[in-house]
Amino acid sequence: MEFLYAIFSFLYQFGDAFAFLVLSACGLAVIFGMMGVINLAHGEFILCGAYVSTSVAHMGLPLPVAIAAGSLAAGIAGMIVELVVIRPLYKRPLDTIVATWGISMIVTQGTLIVLGTTMAGSGTPLGSFVVGDYSYSTYRVVLMGMALATLAALWLMFTKTRFGILARATIQVPHVAEALGVNTNLVYSLTFGLGAALAGLAGGLYAPTMTLVPTMGAAFMVEAFVTVVVGGADIFLGTAPAAVVLGLIKATLTSWQGQLAGQIGMLIAVIIVIRILPRGISGKILKERA
């Protein structure tokens, strides 16, 4: 029985790490994979989702509604940022890094000045359950389900919907998509908005589990970047497998030596992967397929 408890504990830790990696990374992966833009303001879209959803929850609305509102707010903010800042810089990818980094600092400091050093959270819902000697948060199991649901929804969106087909056409040969009547500017705008909305979703989903501070985006940013670097440009061939691999490494080291070891192990894994697979897991798969 003890053995089964230990397995459950490991699976729970793995699921928790996997969910956090997937949900933090998929917005960044969509924007990087579809548009080639490295969005250093990703953490601030997460911040936006967290603050908006918590504010809506404080107004007394149910948590799912609050999370949806946070995601929507981040998505709209993303479309505005795309229009005003990113669009003029499409042919200058290095400049988009600097520009989005600037946005990140402005938002972090602006939030600090306007809303103060911290915002009261809404508390983790759904309570906990006990397996063996330990109790586990039920809400974190919901988050694992949400991570899987998000991946499934993205897969359906990019393969089965008209938007998905036009978005993939635009990323593969942009000038031909444009010449075939596809409004590629609109596709870029919606794609960036989708990436920002996914970031907002991550913020909204994790807001009840953490303290809300203006720099909270940074906590997500490291894990998101690590996942996208290991995974490469493709969400399904890259982000998801990378989250599995990194989640396993993190869960193993965490249950063996504690949280710090998990974090360090993950970063070492990234350095190794960059050496062996410079274009990530999906780069390797796509190369072999071609």
Added chain:
Amino acid sequence: MHRDVLLDVIGLHGGYGGKPVLQGVDFRVREGEIAAVIGRNGVGKSTLMRTLIGLLPTARGSINLRGRPLDAISAHKRARHGIGYVPQGRDVFPRMTVVENLLVGESIAGRSIPGRLEEVFGYFPILRERADQRAGTMSGGQQQQLAIGRVLMGDPSVILLDEPSEGIQPNIVQDIARIMVELNRKTGVTVIFVEQNIDMIRAMAQRCYVMDKGRIVAELDRDALSDRARIRQYLSV
């Protein structure tokens, strides 16, 4: 034949960045015609096609489709006026399936036309066989058929074909020429194509514009096209 003018190009100047290529192109194509633009390498034929669809800007002059000026509008809006552009080198979407490639072409019409996929499969049966194959893994001739099928999905009133024979086996070139003529006869679609392959020019063209140094320098009608030596002379001046 007194058909209405479909495309009227007047004094068109354009090129890449600061480098002018088109130096005052004048020509008109009538509804339902198949017109060829011929000339040596580097005289500006592909630049002309890319400027017509709007992938390159007009520096001076004008492009009018059924009397409506196109110069100020972006490429996707021009396409939606019924222009089907088949680029040089095909440029299919390599990591998408054949059917997905075809569906993108519906954007020209802005809607899905019932039964159109079947019609396209009827013209190009290979596309039905390869429906779920990734386009990037097909041969040049198959990709060319896909690129033409892709614009047919959007029911264009004019098709711009940029060097359809380039890098394709001779028997497929003949097939494509035959299908384009059949399409033109059945649907009345206007075709403007850039070509250097004499057989394809003679199989398809009803009228032929000769381009040199960024200008149209001669116009050949159907009778002149039967003179093989004369065409060859224009291709190798």
